[in-house]
Amino acid sequence: MKRAQLLASLAEIRAQIRAAGLRSTAPRVAVLQRLQKTSTPVSHADLFTELADQGFDRATIYRNLIDLTEAGLLSRTDVGDHVWRFELRREGQRGHKREHPHFMCTDCGEVSCLPGVSIRISPVQGAPRSLSAKNVSVQLKGLCDRCAA
DSSP: OHHHHHHHHHHHHHHHHHHTTOOOOHHHHHHHHHHHTOSSOEEHHHHHHHHGGGTOOHHHHHHHHHHHHHTTSEEEEEOSSSOEEEEEOOBOGGGOBOOOOEEEETTTOOEEEOTTOOOOOOOOTTSOHHHHTTOOOOEEEEOOHHHHO
């Protein structure tokens, strides 16, 4: 039963890649499989470390992260530490891809998603146009529960 579920999952991943207009290659499948197993954004370096034993080099992993991001399957985030982190774009309400804020611990550097948090931004006169177009990202920083204890 588990093997059948795994194969169905692989078939779904391959179909998702093809539906985004990309070829379904082993590195792309491996990247999406790995990102399905995490609930937090992951850096290129972390992904490379986890996938290196499958024979993929750094450049291959990076190129596929960029391709999957440009195809709309991944989101790319910088929480202010100049490290790009990648995560699956999950379906939100009414079929739209949902953006969400992230939290970064100022002590240990751990980054976590805050998908259940709602933040409302109301632009005032003189604010950048990107606020009105909702073309912004929200990042919160502070101490995580582990570091605050």
